[in-house]
Amino acid sequence: MNFVVKPLTEEEEALIEERINVYADSMAPSEPHTEEESLVFKAEDKEGKIVGGCVVNIYAWGRAVLAQLWVDGRYRHHGLGSLLIRAAETAAREKGCYYLCLGTADYMARPLYEKHGFRVFTVNRDIPMGHESWSLSKRLDQAVPDYIPKDNTAAEQYHVKPGSKEDAKIIDQGLGAFCEEVVPDRHAYIPLSRKLIDGDGNLIAAVICGIGEDDTADIDGIWVAEGYRRQGIGTRLFGDVEREAKEHGAYVILSYCCDWVSGFFFRNGFYSPRRAFRLSQGPHVLRARKENLTERPVWRPLAAPKGAEEGRIPGCQRAAGCDTI
Numbered sequence: 001m002n003f004v005v006k007p008l009t010e011e012e013e014a015l016i017e018e019r020i021n022v023y024a025d026s027m028a029p030s031e032p033h034t035e036e037e038s039l040v041f042k043a044e045d046k047e048g049k050i051v052g053g054c055v056v057n058i059y060a061w062g063r064a065v066l067a068q069l070w071v072d073g074r075y076r077h078h079g080l081g082s083l084l085i086r087a088a089e090t091a092a093r094e095k096g097c098y099y100l101c102l103g104t105a106d107y108m109a110r111p112l113y114e115k116h117g118f119r120v121f122t123v124n125r126d127i128p129m130g131h132e133s134w135s136l137s138k139r140l141d142q143a144v145p146d147y148i149p150k151d152n153t154a155a156e157q158y159h160v161k162p163g164s165k166e167d168a169k170i171i172d173q174g175l176g177a178f179c180e181e182v183v184p185d186r187h188a189y190i191p192l193s194r195k196l197i198d199g200d201g202n203l204i205a206a207v208i209c210g211i212g213e214d215d216t217a218d219i220d221g222i223w224v225a226e227g228y229r230r231q232g233i234g235t236r237l238f239g240d241v242e243r244e245a246k247e248h249g250a251y252v253i254l255s256y257c258c259d260w261v262s263g264f265f266f267r268n269g270f271y272s273p274r275r276a277f278r279l280s281q282g283p284h285v286l287r288a289r290k291e292n293l294t295e296r297p298v299w300r301p302l303a304a305p306k307g308a309e310e311g312r313i314p315g316c317q318r319a320a321g322c323d324t325i
């Protein structure tokens with residue numbers, strides 16, 4: 001069958017994300033039910049200039065992600081970062097989330113998060129190259145006393161309030177400038193998302209991915225239309241992405257995948273640097289990683305692994321081999 005490969009538009013990307021979500025919901029209903037949304041928090045000086053802020057993304061299965069925590073260099077170490085973390089936790093709780101996770105690196109703020117009760121659940125070696133980064137999480141449904149910093153003068157001076165999308169850009173720029181000093185951007189973000197369409201113009205499959213400024217490629221989602229699955233189309237998409245990522249100089253491809261699709265990732269040469277972790281009400285999730293970008297995946301029509309009919313694969317069953325976070 002002949003397909004045409006084309007770049008994915010932003011609208012199509014949203015559509016594919018929606019289809020992936022519907023599929024995920026059919027495999028593991030989104031309980032507790034939380035609506036996807038992005039919340040912005042900021043603190044301003046007397047002139048209304050943003051001196052710190054963060055973004056909290058709410059996802060299905062009661063998950064929240066604390067992203068882009070940043071405090072202007074002149075205002076650090078007075079408790080402002082902690083004030084923002086507490087605001088993020090409160091907001092996530094109010095939205096019905098039971099856990100909050102985040103990513104940080106060795107040149108960022110792991111000790112700060114640990115003081116606030118976050119614990120490491122994934123170590124990412126050489127992400128970015130030459131550095132170690134971590135994923136941390138904190139349960140929000142368990143009583144943990146708030147961490148109050150030794151210097152907490154910011155709590156008297158600043159009031160954290162909701163921000164706009166424009167504010168989020170300022171926060172992102174502040175954090176970006178901080179990171180740029182340690183790990184200079186090698187290039188702008190390179191989008192690699194693409195779709196497959198058939199001769200009638202029908203959207204058959206798509207992959208959402210790109211290469212970050214630090215030469216790490218990310219796969220955010222892959223989707224093949226029902227009726228076209230188990231024919232090697234997903235593998236073909238992965239292969240194309242991998243070849244292009246390599247041509248652009250990416251040294252690793254990273255993704256998160258749920259247990260029902262992990263067999264597909266493993267057969268395409270990904271591995272998980274640690275055991276799966278389980279969202280307590282939702283599926284098991286794996287950090288999938290592929291480093292050797294020279295080996296092209298070959299699709300073999302294997303029999304579905306035992307347990308695949310319920311969406312589970314051996315070694316990734318609900319009760320075993322997983323940590324609950």
Ligand SMILES: CC(C)(COP(=O)(O)OP(=O)(O)OC[C@H]1O[C@@H](n2cnc3c(N)ncnc32)[C@H](O)[C@@H]1OP(=O)(O)O)[C@@H](O)C(=O)NCCC(=O)NCCS
Nearest residue numbers: 070071076077078079080081082104108109111112149150
């Ligand atoms: C990380 C950041 C947000 C912290 O903000 P802050 O207002 O300085 O933090 P706080 O004053 O609330 O710090 C509270 C405590 O954590 C410690 N802490 C804060 N940042 C830390 C860091 N990067 N490394 C180690 N400890 C840190 C403080 O020393 C203080 O400890 P104490 O109570 O024992 O004295 C800020 O330093 C920043 O914007 N850094 C650059 C961007 C960044 O790394 N963002 C995090 C992205 S994951």
